[in-house]
Amino acid sequence: MRRAVIIALVALALGRGIASASQICAVNVSTNFATAMADPRITCGVFYIQWDVIEPTKGVFDWSTVDAEIALIPAGKKYWLDLWPAEHTPAWVYTDGAVAFSFIWPFFALQGGALNWPTVCSTVKTPRPWDTTYATDWESFLAAAATRYANGRVFADGVENSTTTLTSATAAFVSGDVGRLVSGNGIVANTTIASVTNGTTVILSNAALLTQTTTITLGDPKLAGVKLNPFGSFTQEIILPSNTTTNPIKNATGTTICFTNNDAANWTAAGYTVNLIETAFNNIAAAYIADFPTLPLSLQFIPIGFPFETNIENGGGPVKDLGPTERLLLADCLANVPNCEAQNDGWSQTNIIRSVNAYQEGGQLGNQLTLAWVVLLNKLNFVPKRYEIFDIDAVNPANNNILNVMAFNPPKRYGAGEW
Numbered sequence: 245m246r247r248a249v250i251i252a253l254v255a256l257a258l259g260r261g262i263a264s265a266s267q268i269c270a271v272n273v274s275t276n277f278a279t280a281m282a283d284p285r286i287t288c289g290v291f292y293i294q295w296d297v298i299e300p301t302k303g304v305f306d307w308s309t310v311d312a313e314i315a316l317i318p319a320g321k322k323y324w325l326d327l328w329p330a331e332h333t334p335a336w337v338y339t340d341g342a343v344a345f346s347f348i349w350p351f352f353a354l355q356g357g358a359l360n361w362p363t364v365c366s367t368v369k370t371p372r373p374w375d376t377t378y379a380t381d382w383e384s385f386l387a388a389a390a391t392r393y394a395n396g397r398v399f400a401d402g403v404e405n406s407t408t409t410l411t412s413a414t415a416a417f418v419s420g421d422v423g424r425l426v427s428g429n430g431i432v433a434n435t436t437i438a439s440v441t442n443g444t445t446v447i448l449s450n451a452a453l454l455t456q457t458t459t460i461t462l463g464d465p466k467l468a469g470v471k472l473n474p475f476g477s478f479t480q481e482i483i484l485p486s487n488t489t490t491n492p493i494k495n496a497t498g499t500t501i502c503f504t505n506n507d508a509a510n511w512t513a514a515g516y517t518v519n520l521i522e523t524a525f526n527n528i529a530a531a532y533i534a535d536f537p538t539l540p541l542s543l544q545f546i547p548i549g550f551p552f553e554t555n556i557e558n559g560g561g562p563v564k565d566l567g568p569t570e571r572l573l574l575a576d577c578l579a580n581v582p583n584c585e586a587q588n589d590g591w592s593q594t595n596i597i598r599s600v601n602a603y604q605e606g607g608q609l610g611n612q613l614t615l616a617w618v619v620l621l622n623k624l625n626f627v628p629k630r631y632e633i634f635d636i637d638a639v640n641p642a643n644n645n646i647l648n649v650m651a652f653n654p655p656k657r658y659g660a661g662e663w
Contacts, residue, residue, distance in 0.1 A: 266628060268650050269324060270635040278316045280638035285651040288468055289316070289323040292480060294360060295333040295385055302336045302381075304558055305388055314466065322468035324542070327389055328372045329382050330476040331362060337371065342378040344369035347477065347485035348504045350493050365493060365502035371474035373484070374520040380473075383531040384643065390535035392459060394463040394470075469540035469585070472577065474528035482512075482525075483549035511551045520570055521550070525573050529581055542585040543577045545570045587632075 269288040270280035280286055291313045298303050310325075317323050331349075338344055349362040362368050371378035393644050476482050485507035492500040532541050545566065553567035566574070576583040631650045637643055 266494065266650055267630040269283075269630060269632045269648065270638045271632050272313055272316075273634050274636040277313070277635040280635040281318055281321060283489075283638065283647070285647050286638060287321055288630075289313070289321070290471075291323060293325055293327045293389070295327070295329050295332040296332045297360070298504060299385055299388075300334055300336075302334075302340070305392075307392055310393075314464070317466055322466045324469050324471060325389065325393065326471040326480050327450055327466065327473055328480050329378075329385075329473060330478070330480075331368050332360075333369070333371055333378070333382075337378055337381045338369070340377050342371045342375045342381065343514075345372050345477075345485070345510065346505070347487075347507055347510075348493070349500065350504060351478070352495070368477070370477040370484075371475065372514060374524040378475075379524065379528055383528065386531055388488060388536050393467055394539065396534050450499075467539065468543055469583075470532065470536050470586075472529060472532055472541040472581070472584070474532075474542045481544040481546050481549060482570075483546060484551060486549070486551045486553070508551050516551060518572065521569060522572055522576065526576055528582065529577065533581060534595050538583070540583045540585045541577075541581055542587045543574065543581075544587045545574065585629075587630075591613045 252303040267287045268285055269290045270277060270283075270286045272292070277289065281289055291310060293310055297309065298307060305421075314323060346367050349366050349368045351361060351363055352364050393629040415446040471480065473480060473482065475484075477485055485505070490503040490506055493502050493504060495501050529541075548567045548570075550567055550569040555567060574586055577586065633643075633650075638647065
């Protein structure tokens with residue numbers, strides 16, 4: 245009977261269209277990504293773009309790994325770019341003069357895997373968030389990524405890119421259509437097609453598509469959004485090392501194999517203040533806005549991700565709320581970033597969850613996911629617009645039911661019903 249009910253739910257949801265429910269994005273961390281993306285419940289992908297892999301030498305970019313990932317996105321589905329600095333900051337940034345903050349890497353999980361994490365107990369560097377040399381270099385990388393995927397390529401009716409020369413037969417376009425003027429060997433400017441004279445060469449996809457109804461867009465139409473990662477460490481969330489003493493790091497048998505640094509003391513010595521963090525966040529956020537002006541920018545946070553803060557428990561349960569610094573940056577994002585979306589990669593209580601657009605459930609690595617956090621969200625009368633799960637979890641048959649719960653519940657907020 246239960247199986248029949250599940251099948252009926254799937255059929256009903258497919259009949260009404262998955263777009264009416266929460267989106268599920270598969271995070272590419274394994275060889276299972278293409279299989280995950282073939283699932284009709286999976287509507288988007290997430291790619292971790294590690295800075296040191298793409299720009300190992302200053303100004304020299306190799307986007308081949310990103311392009312290969314994007315090629316796995318099926319027609320009709322989209323992807324998010326998660327541009328990752330932190331421990332993936334290239335060595336040349338420090339040669340440029342950026343000042344590093346060093347900490348001890350505490351994790352075994354995914355070591356040497358798709359996330360390319362450092363070795364447990366190794367000393368790892370991340371730039372001080374307020375370092376201006378780091379900010380300049382990171383903003384240059386953001387601009388390069390935007391040029392490649394968001395504003396430096398032209399698509400006509402979703403198809404990229406050959407050159408054509410406008411004639412009187414192809415020069416009539418609706419006002420506001422945009423192409424790229426070509427002069428010699430370089431692209432020199434954006435232009436509205438309506439203002440282009442006959443004989444001008446414009447990058448478009450196909451001369452046969454050049455009609456009054458052609459839709460010409462800058463940027464890959466499959467790009468759904470970009471993660472707002474101004475700084476951090478450990479993971480792709482905004483999080484900094486926060487140990488207040490030298491804590492033991494243990495292996496699977498419980499044996500201590502090394503100790504963390506006293507991160508709080510080291511931050512104090514480095515001159516850490518919340519004001520420096522907020523200023524750095526807002527400055528780099530402005531670069532994201534300039535580079536990706538029309539795309540959603542997703543701010544990823546977890547509870548208590550900053551030094552000198554303690555867990556806040558509202559209601560006495562196991563659910564941790566955000567610390568003061570997360571709240572401050574989230575408020576700044578919602579106030580100042582036009583397309584800010586808040587993503588929680590941990591638990592949050594009701595007084596902060598109102599601002600959350602997405603949740604990520606990861607780290608199970610092929611094991612069965614738990615329904616507990618999804619059930620909690622439903623009890624709070626909240627269903628996010630977007631879930632993210634690791635691709636290896638998405639293909640695990642044991643998680644079929646939870647994928648249905650995610651996919652076929654329309655997004656809602658407290659007392660507001662549908663979004």
